[in-house]
Amino acid sequence: MNALTYESPGSVDEAVKLLAAAGSDAKILAGGTDLLVQLRMGMIKPALIVDVKNISETTVIKEESGGYRVGSAVSGAELGEHDGMNNTWPGVVEALELIGSTQIQGRASMGGNLCNASPAADAVPAMIPADAVCTIAGPDGRREARVEDIVTGPGQTSLKAGEMVVDFYFPPRPARSGDAYLRFIPRTEMDIAVVGAGISLTLDEAGVCSAARVALGAVAATQLVVEDGAAALIGSTLDDAALEKLDAAARAACRPIDDKRGTIEYRTKVAGVLARRAAKIAQQRAEG
Amino acid sequence: MAKIHVSTTVNGEPTEFLCEPQQTLLDVLRDELRLTGSKEGCATGDCGACSVTLYGRLICSCLALGAEAEGHEIETIEGMADGDSFHPLQQKFLEHAALQCGICTPGFLVAAKSLLERNSDPSETEVRYWLAGNLCRCTGYDKIIRAVLECAADMRGA
Numbered sequence: 001m002n003a004l005t006y007e008s009p010g011s012v013d014e015a016v017k018l019l020a021a022a023g024s025d026a027k028i029l030a031g032g033t034d035l036l037v038q039l040r041m042g043m044i045k046p047a048l049i050v051d052v053k054n055i056s057e058t059t060v061i062k063e064e065s066g067g068y069r070v071g072s073a074v075s076g077a078e079l080g081e082h083d084g085m086n087n088t089w090p091g092v093v094e095a096l097e098l099i100g101s102t103q104i105q106g107r108a109s110m111g112g113n114l115c116n117a118s119p120a121a122d123a124v125p126a127m128i129p130a131d132a133v134c135t136i137a138g139p140d141g142r143r144e145a146r147v148e149d150i151v152t153g154p155g156q157t158s159l160k161a162g163e164m165v166v167d168f169y170f171p172p173r174p175a176r177s178g179d180a181y182l183r184f185i186p187r188t189e190m191d192i193a194v195v196g197a198g199i200s201l202t203l204d205e206a207g208v209c210s211a212a213r214v215a216l217g218a219v220a221a222t223q224l225v226v227e228d229g230a231a232a233l234i235g236s237t238l239d240d241a242a243l244e245k246l247d248a249a250a251r252a253a254c255r256p257i258d259d260k261r262g263t264i265e266y267r268t269k270v271a272g273v274l275a276r277r278a279a280k281i282a283q284q285r286a287e288g
Numbered sequence: 289m290a291k292i293h294v295s296t297t298v299n300g301e302p303t304e305f306l307c308e309p310q311q312t313l314l315d316v317l318r319d320e321l322r323l324t325g326s327k328e329g330c331a332t333g334d335c336g337a338c339s340v341t342l343y344g345r346l347i348c349s350c351l352a353l354g355a356e357a358e359g360h361e362i363e364t365i366e367g368m369a370d371g372d373s374f375h376p377l378q379q380k381f382l383e384h385a386a387l388q389c390g391i392c393t394p395g396f397l398v399a400a401k402s403l404l405e406r407n408s409d410p411s412e413t414e415v416r417y418w419l420a421g422n423l424c425r426c427t428g429y430d431k432i433i434r435a436v437l438e439c440a441a442d443m444r445g446a
Binding site for chain 1: 292308309310312331332333334336339342345346347348350351352353355356358399402403417418419420421422
């Protein structure tokens with residue numbers, strides 16, 4: 001059995017060096033709400049845990065060029081207390097805040113939610129419509145990637161050995177923009193998504209949708225970008241006909257599994273309903 | 289394998305301990321510091337019996353490593369009473385019989401204290417959602433919720 005080592009570097013460069021040296025034997029610790037459960041259950045046996053919470057870049061939220069840069073290890077509780085993110089990207093904030101209890105919110109982060117790569121992750125289908133861009137640091141330097149390009153399958157990401165997500169950039173919002181995330185669970189709290197739907201949109205002065213992004217969670221092996229759903233909204237006032245097209249596009253995109261949380265038929269139906277409802281909430285927020 | 293030396297503050301007292309890398313904060317509190325008020329229920333962050341605050345945030349101590357406490361402040365149930373005087377929440381839990389077997393009680397008290405520090409006048413819904421990560425298999429929750437709401441009202445009036 002490998003002995004476990006714990007490190008808490010003070011910079012991204014140090015963290016990357018540690019990660020690169022340990023290769024696949026290393027795990028990153030942000031909030032630990034997934035990692036420590038996996039460790040405890042023996043699902044993972046890392047030789048090195050790199051705690052990234054002593055790095056300022058991964059733990060702060062800052063305004064930048066009219067948008068916000070959010071550290072990958074910022075907790076749900078901290079994000080929920082940030083006025084700028086609440087005002088600009090309420091759908092992203094509500095998605096992260098849906099994860100777990102108050103105790104989990106004290107620790108769980110967007111970086112962890114993304115890199116844990118669960119098909120049912122709540123933050124991810126809200127970050128995708130927001131066009132959030134990840135900064136990724138690795139042995140070869142830094143690169144940027146869109147959130148939708150990170151998760152490649154359950155528990156699998158496109159991150160290379162030694163790479164870590166440093167932060168997420170949420171771009172500035174045009175006037176009359178809004179976003180929303182809805183998920184369905186059989187109770188009101190403390191459960192894993194049966195379906196999640198995230199929508200971001202912008203309206204013109206006449207209230208016609210000029211831009212939209214639609215994503216679904218928990219209905220395929222990865223989060224889905226529903227381009228036909230966005231196309232259904234663009235050019236409309238989100239009238240019944242447009243919402244019916246969105247509903248149909250969401251259902252058509254679904255490739256869910258049958259499990260104890262929901263059947264294929266049920267998840268597909270709910271995906272359409274949630275997409276419609278999220279679109280209406282995003283519209284109301286855009287109208288301000 | 290060398291143990292990790294951690295300097296921290298527990299309930300206001302500067303505290304040092306040695307821990308293994310994989311030891312959780314809960315393990316350290318109970319096994320190294322002998323603060324056995326925090327309980328292990330599920331060990332997966334579902335039940336809240338191990339609730340403490342770390343850097344002012346309510347967390348499950350089973351989902352943090354002991355090593356993460358370096359340089360931070362920890363508050364546990366042992367820091368709640370003032371000497372022999374109960375915290376008002378502890379008193380209210382007794383008056384309302386808001387505990388039976390008692391395993392969940394330290395976690396509920398720590399979580400409720402954290403709520404009232406942020407929100408002195410929570411609605412019943414807010415109390416129920418804030419405490420949704422604390423499970424109790426005895427009381428049916430209602431007595432706990434009543435105790436927290438009445439305590440909040442008393443503390444506002446004080």
